[in-house]
Amino acid sequence: QVQLVESGGGLVQAGGSLRLSCTASGRTFSRYAMGWFRQAPGKEREFVATISRNGGSTRYADFLKGRFTISRDNAKNTVYLQMNNLNPEDTAVYYCATAPPFYSTPVYPGEYDYWGQGTQVTVSS
Numbered sequence: 001q002v003q004l005v006e007s008g009g010g011l012v013q014a015g016g017s018l019r020l021s022c023t024a025s026g027r028t029f030s031r032y033a034m035g036w037f038r039q040a041p042g043k044e045r046e047f048v049a050t051i052s053r054n055g056g057s058t059r060y061a062d063f064l065k066g067r068f069t070i071s072r073d074n075a076k077n078t079v080y081l082q083m084n085n086l087n088p089e090d091t092a093v094y095y096c097a098t099a100p101p102f103y104s105t106p107v108y109p110g111e112y113d114y115w116g117q118g119t120q121v122t123v124s125s
Contacts, residue, residue, distance in 0.1 A: 002026035002114040004096050009119030012086055016123070020081040022096030022116055030054070030074040033099045033106060036081045038092035038121075045095070049081060050105045059105045086123045093118040 008020040022034070035050035049060045049070035058070055069082040079096060097112035106112060 002098065004098060004114060004116035006094065006096050006116045006119040009094060009121045011122045011124065014087050014123055014125050016086055017082070017084045018086065018121060020083065020094055020096075020119060020121075021078055022080075023076070023078045024098060025077065027098070029077040031101050033103050034070075034072060034079040035097050035099065035106060035112060036070060036079075036094060037097060037109060038090075038094045039118075040092040043092075045109055047107045047109075048094070050099075050107060051079065052104050053101070057105050059107060083121070086121075088123045088125045091121060091123050093120050 003025045004022055006022045012018055031053055033052050036048040037045050038048050039045040047061050051058045051070045051072050055072050067085045072079040095118045096116045098114045099106045099112045103111050
C-alpha cells in the first residue's frame with residue numbers, strides 16, 4: 001500500500017520561508033516522478049512543481065516566478081518543496097503525489113495515482 005505523508009506546513013508571515021517534506025512508502029521511490037499541488041479554499045487543485053525519478057528534470061508553475069524549489073532524496077524516500085518569499089496568495093493546502101513510472105514530469109492531477117493527506121500553509125500579511 002502506497003502512503004505519502006506531508007509535513008512542514010504552518011503559519012508564516014509574508015516574505016518568509018517554509019520547507020515542506022513528503023515521505024513515501026509502499027513503492028520503490030526512485031522509480032516514480034513526484035509532484036506538489038495546492039488547493040486554496042473555493043479553488044481547484046493546481047500544479048506547483050514536479051521532479052523526475054532521478055531528480056534530473058523539474059517543472060514549475062509559471063506563477064511561482066522562481067520562488068519555490070523542488071528536490072528529492074531517493075535514499076530517504078522523500079521529496080521537498082522549499083518555498084521562499086511567501087505571500088498571502090500562497091495560502092493553501094499543499095499535497096504531494098506520485099505518478100506511474102511512464103511519466104517523467106507530469107503536471108496534471110490526473111497523471112498522478114497516489115496522494116498525501118495534505119499540509120496547511122498559511123501566509124499572513
